[in-house]
Amino acid sequence: MRGGERCLEAMCELFPGADIYTLLHIPGSVSGTIERHRIxxxxxxxxxxxxNKYPYYLPVMPLAIESFCLRGYDLVISSSHCVAKGARILGRTPHLCYCYTPMRYVWDMHAQYFQKQNLTSLVMRLLRRPLKKWDLASSRKVDAFIAISKTVQKRIKRCYTTDSRILYPPVDTxxxxxxxxxxxxxxxxxxxxxxxxxxxxxxxFNVLGYPLKIAGWGTEEARLKxxxxxxxxxxxxxSDPEIASLYSRCKALIFPGExxxxxxxxxxxxxxxPVLAFAGGGAVETVVNYEKGSARPATGILFKEQNAGGLIRAVKSFERIERLFLPEEIKKHSLAFDKKVFKTGFGQIIEEFLSNA
Structure with a gap:
């Protein structure tokens, strides 16, 4: 499962009787914890x-989410990176949004999402402004936002001109x-x-010559091969167990994206x-960068230049000081982001939110 689905799974554990409304669902694609709910x-x-071609339907997703008419609930939680927060809610039901980001493909990453010059990219260029207007309007339906990171908190403030609290997504350590x-x-x-x-x-790694394993697939795969x-x-x-096994036996993780x-x-x-990551976005909040003389145990190296040269220098530095990265301390650091921490924090936020609703 992807990160958003793992967040949903934790929410389902907190609210085992909740109904789930979603644009589409492929049975068997998520955990049994989620599947047991009414979807x-x-x-x-x-x-x-x-x-298989859901990006083609991005222009109609606002209409699809507005087809839901939620009534008779004590609380609505939207788990939103796109349009989920735009569902119609009747009455005065409190609406709390756990926001992964404002709609990326209209605010910040339009070029990355629609690189190819085709009919879809043309349609999205024409619809970008009205979709941005819809996204802003739908944000007004939310009573309170929770951001997944400081990066997203700043984006919510910039795009929606509203404040939010931060609760990091869960990791089932x-x-x-x-x-x-x-x-x-x-x-x-x-x-x-x-x-x-x-x-x-x-x-x-073409330059370094060290063994590199890449787990995943996508549109760039053929070109990179x-x-x-x-x-x-x-x-x-x-599978998840196969990836867990790869983590357990690797020298270090490479994380070059933002x-x-x-x-x-x-x-x-x-x-x-340990993690060698680009010094941008959430990695700055989760990876403890190695600093000579620091009393705080490092969990990785952050490189500032998002290019091959920056990563090469980070790998060479890591090779020299690898012994300084202590597995027990790295594991201990990850526990601050455990699912139990998320569920406790989410429960406290909801309790406070409802008491003020």
Whole structure:
């Protein structure tokens, strides 16, 4: 499951009797904890090819979410990175939004989402302004926002001109194996799409020559395979246990993209493994950067230049000081982001929110 689905799973554990409204649902694609809930889907569920070609339906997603008319509930929680917060709510039911980001493809990342010159990108260029207007209007339906990071908190303030609290997404640290001994390979985990910047890792390790394993798939996969040298392995789409095993045996995780939060670095740290990450977005909040003489145990190295040169320098630095990264301390740091911490914090926020509603 992806990060947002793991957040939903934790919410479902807090509210085992809650109904779930979603644009579409593929049975078996999420955990049993989620599947046991009553799941109501939008009309998009019945559109052709929507499960594989959902980006084509972005322009109609606001209409799809507004097809829901929620009534008779004591509380509505929207788990939103796109349109979920725009559902129609009748009466004075309090509405709390756990926000992964304001709608990316109209505010900040339009170019990254629609790089290809095709009909979809043309339609999105024409609809960008009205979609932005809709997104802003739908934010007014929310009584209170929770942001997943400081990065998103700032974006909510800029886009919606409203304040928010921060609650970091959960990591199920118990799922990950902690081995003191490190393997000989570096690891990348994530979708191979442009904004993840897996190309930086490939370019850097083409030069370095160290073993690199890449777990994931996406639109960039074919291109990256063509330019990668023999020391780089592409593992494709793997199960959660397979990825956990890779974490436990790797030398360090490579995280070259800029994420709003980024669950992957914390999964690696839950396995006791250090992280070499670009110094931007959520990684700045989750990775304790190595600083000579600091009393605080480091969990990784943050590199400031988001290019192959910056990563190469970070890897070379890591090779020199690898012994200073202590698996027990790295694992301990990850526990501050554990699912139990999330559930406790979320419960406290809801209690306070309802008392003031």
């Amino acid at each position: 109501i889907t939008s009309p998009l569920q019945y559109f052709p090819l929507v499960k 118990e799922r990950f194996l902690h081995r003191e001994q490190r393997g000989d390979y570096y690891l990348v985990v994530g979708a191979m799409v442009p904004y993840k910047r897996v190309d930086i890792a490939v370019d850097a 063509k330019i990668a040298k023999g020391n780089i392995s592409f593992l494709g789409r793997l 994420e709003d939060f980024g669950i992957v670095p914390l999964e690696a740290m839950a396995s006791g493994k």
